[in-house]
Amino acid sequence: MKKKLGVIPAVYPMPVLMVAAYDENGTVNVMNAAWGMICASDKIALFIDEEHKTTQNILTSKAFTVSIADKAHMAEADYFGIASGNMVPDKFARTGYHAAKSEFVNAPVIEEFPVVMECELAEIAKTETIYAIVGRIINVGAEEAVLSENGKIDPAKLNALMFDQFQSGYYVTGEKVGQAWNAGAGLAKNQK
DSSP, X not given: OOOOOOSOOOOOOEEOEXXXXXXXXXXXXXXXXXXEEEEETTEEEEOOOTTSHHHHHHHHHSEEEXXXXXXXXXXXXXXXXXXXXTTXXXXXXXXXXXXXXXXXXXXXXXXXXXXXXXXXXXXXXXOSSOEXXXXXXXXXXXXXXXXXXXXXXXXXXXOBEEEETTTTEEEEOOOOOOOTTTTTHHHHHTTO
């Protein structure tokens, strides 16, 4: 029998995404966002509040980048979630990190994070119950060190952080335990 826990965000794992955009003066701002996901083969949705400095920057610049945080950069990634750009305007500079302007969109690419999605603002989805920034992915960049022999991103090499909403912990992706669209093939055969 399951214990009743009430209303909690009970999804695990959640990504640790670094969302970056320029403000009206060209200053880099980065925030840590766990509530984001791919919503089409070329789109990502970020469920972040309107009040965030990064949200306001995205609305101004019409572009942003989303990097996947990794174990090697956990402290800085966490700091980007602790410090608010509305309260600490130089929070990016305080980390000593480096940003380069994207070749594809008007947004910063944070050099320290190994994988980045460069996005243009596609849509703001706003209803009574949801606020989402939808970005069209224009390019994905990845460091060679996280690529497998076939040229694709290798989760085992990436060491991507996962956020645990239950205990507020960070974990790292790890062991591959099966192949998608194959692990259940035996059950699918029984449907005929």
